[in-house]
Amino acid sequence: MPDINHRPVMTATDAQAIGFARFNDVPALPIDIPDGDFTVSVKTSDGRRVTFFFGAYRRGAPPRFVDIQYHDSGTVIPNASGGTSPTFDLFTIGGGGSNAYYSRKHLADEKPSIAVLLLEPEKTGEIAS
Numbered sequence: 001m002p003d004i005n006h007r008p009v010m011t012a013t014d015a016q017a018i019g020f021a022r023f024n025d026v027p028a029l030p031i032d033i034p035d036g037d038f039t040v041s042v043k044t045s046d047g048r049r050v051t052f053f054f055g056a057y058r059r060g061a062p063p064r065f066v067d068i069q070y071h072d073s074g075t076v077i078p079n080a081s082g083g084t085s086p087t088f089d090l091f092t093i094g095g096g097g098s099n100a101y102y103s104r105k106h107l108a109d110e111k112p113s114i115a116v117l118l119l120e121p122e123k124t125g126e127i128a129s
Contacts, residue, residue: 003034
């Protein structure tokens with residue numbers, strides 16, 4: 001089992017001061033994610049569950065992507081493993097508040113079941129295809 005280094009809940013300013021990214025001015029729980037594959041599972045006070053899977057492309061390497069899944073929307077779609085996965089609504093926010101992706105416009109069977117965040121360095125001037 002990997003050693004997990006997390007600190008106590010602190011202010012956003014304190015988390016930023018020790019090297020973590022700041023997002024909104026609310027309490028923060030800084031966690032150092034270990035190398036290799038690792039999941040952080042969270043639950044709200046009313047029971048809504050979200051998982052964050054930090055995935056590495058090779059064994060023991062630093063994670064290079066995060067799979068995000070919301071487990072309690074009440075809808076499912078078939079997955080690649082022959083089972084089902086929960087779906088959820090998702091939108092992204094871009095320049096000027098624009099929404100590059102907005103799942104509420106899609107039919108139920110077109111909604112996402114996993115959101116994947118790629119942990120890649122910025123490639124200035126390039127557009128991903």
